[in-house]
Every structure is written in structure tokens, then in C-alpha cells.
Amino acid sequence: MCQALAWLEVAQPEEHRRWERRLDAADYQPDEVYDRLTRELVAQWRQHRDDPLPSHQRLNSDLAQAEDWLGREYASPWRRWHGLAMTPAEIEHDHDELLSLWRQHRDGGDDLPTGARDYLAWLKTSREERLTEAEKWFRNEDPDAYRRWDTRRSFADTVQDATRDEHDLIRRWLDEGAPAAPPAPSARQPSARHRWTDKILGRRAPGRFGRNDHAGLGRKPGAGPPWEL
Numbered sequence: 001m002c003q004a005l006a007w008l009e010v011a012q013p014e015e016h017r018r019w020e021r022r023l024d025a026a027d028y029q030p031d032e033v034y035d036r037l038t039r040e041l042v043a044q045w046r047q048h049r050d051d052p053l054p055s056h057q058r059l060n061s062d063l064a065q066a067e068d069w070l071g072r073e074y075a076s077p078w079r080r081w082h083g084l085a086m087t088p089a090e091i092e093h094d095h096d097e098l099l100s101l102w103r104q105h106r107d108g109g110d111d112l113p114t115g116a117r118d119y120l121a122w123l124k125t126s127r128e129e130r131l132t133e134a135e136k137w138f139r140n141e142d143p144d145a146y147r148r149w150d151t152r153r154s155f156a157d158t159v160q161d162a163t164r165d166e167h168d169l170i171r172r173w174l175d176e177g178a179p180a181a182p183p184a185p186s187a188r189q190p191s192a193r194h195r196w197t198d199k200i201l202g203r204r205a206p207g208r209f210g211r212n213d214h215a216g217l218g219r220k221p222g223a224g225p226p227w228e229l
Helices: 002-011 013-026 031-048 055-070 072-082 088-105 114-141 143-154 159-175
Strands: none
Touching: 002 013, 002 031, 002 055, 013 031, 055 072, 055 088, 072 088, 072 114, 072 159, 088 114, 114 143, 114 159, 143 159
């Protein structure tokens, strides 16, 4: 259902608002009423989700659906580590990998496939390593300025604000002679980074009342990033 709502919000905003009102009203009715509405919504999504859209709208719609396909446990970390992509090529690669996995498995139920979890783990590790190197450089260059920066990041109002601070730091580090980022492997191809199996690993199903993307803020300075897979 979350994918269906994400599709509607971009492709048909008026219809999305109508469905939101219907689902809100159904929260106060018997469960069978809510279940019937969700089945109707999902059927509408499956029938029309691939209808033609302008290219920019198609990308936004597909990304919104793919993030909801990841579920609450993985969507926020993906947005965080994707927010630390430093070049158009990295951004495009992140989009391509997520959308390819989503298109293959979007009708596969609530289980996130192993390949998707492997790719998210690699993305976290590679972006986190680069952030760690940037922080290490800044701490050595100007310890007082680093402490102020870390305090500001630690008490950022949102994950997006904290990620923006980290992105700016990495950009400064790269501009001052840091090694270039290594090429990203494809989640669709076996590599030494991953153990590829056919086993499907479970995750918690999306809840009925949305997500909270701000968990973990307000931590102590120096405690490290709170958003983990």
C-alpha cells in the first residue's frame, strides 16, 4: 500500500488526497473496511503504475515507490547515505541500483531480497569510510572548528540538516586533495564484497501509520552517526 500511495502522490496528487481522506476515515471503522480499501488501492496501482509520465515525473514517482518498497527499516538509511553522494555519476548510480532492485522485486511482498540488503550495506560502508576520513582530516587541521562542526551536526533539527553538514565537509576535504572516490560495484553483479545467495531475508512490514525519519537526533557530540542499517 505504501508504494501505491507514493505513486499516487506524484502521478495523481488529487487522487492521492482523496485516498488519504478515505484511509483516514477508515481508521475509525472495522478492520475489514480498511483492508478492503487497501486492496482496492493496490489493484489501482498495479493497473496504472506504468502508465506514461513525463520523464522527470517518472523518475520522482519511481524513486518514491522504491523508497517505500525498502520499508521504514531501510529507507531512511538509504536517503542518508545517498545524501553523501558527491558527483552526478554517484547520484545516478544510486538511483539506477535502487530502481533496478525495486523493479525486479516490487511485487515480492514484505521481504527485502538479499541483493538489496547487500547493496545497502556496501553503500553505508563506502560512504561512511569517506565521511570518517573527512572528519579525521578536519579534526587534525583545526580541532576547535571540528568540535563546533560536530556539535552543530549532533544537534541538527533533522537528518537532512545533519547530512548536509557532512556533505559540505566531504566536499571541502575532496577539494583539498583527498583521494577520489572508488567506483561503485553493481548490486546486480557478484563481487568479493558480497555473499550472494537465493535466501530471502525478512524485515518488519511497513506500519499502518507512516514513518518517523527523525529518530536518533539530539545525541551527544562525538557519538558518531546515529542512522544505522
